[in-house]
Amino acid sequence: MISNEIMCETYTAYMKDVFKYDIPPLEDEKRAGPIASTDQGNVSYVVPAIQPTFGIISDVSPHNPGFAAGAGTETSHKAAVETGMGLAFTGLEILGDSDLLPKIKTAWKKDVEGRHS
Secondary structure, eight states, X not given: OOBOHHHHHHHHHHHHHTTOOOOOXXXXXXXXXXXXXXXXXXXXXXXXXXXXXXOOOOSSXXXXXXHHHHHTSHHHHHHHXXXXXXXXXXXXXXXXOTTHHHHHHHHHHHHHHHHHO
């Protein structure tokens, strides 16, 4: 997964300012390494991408029938909606700021080239 730092920063700003989430810096994610496999990793080599996550309170891991109970709570639904809204706000900002998309694409190309060298 190649997380585009500019997109991450834009998304994080919305999540912190609008929804008051405490999101750790992208560097923390990079140091920790991947926590799961995802097809989004493949996508991130073709276009700039991010993959925000949100918490689901559960005593069991995903891909377990018991996880559905945690995913079905009001708290989990609220987190999913707020995450979707943060992504939508991020997309709107990218579309509305003519300087932002070229910066995102330039950073992404540099990141992809760095992975292939």
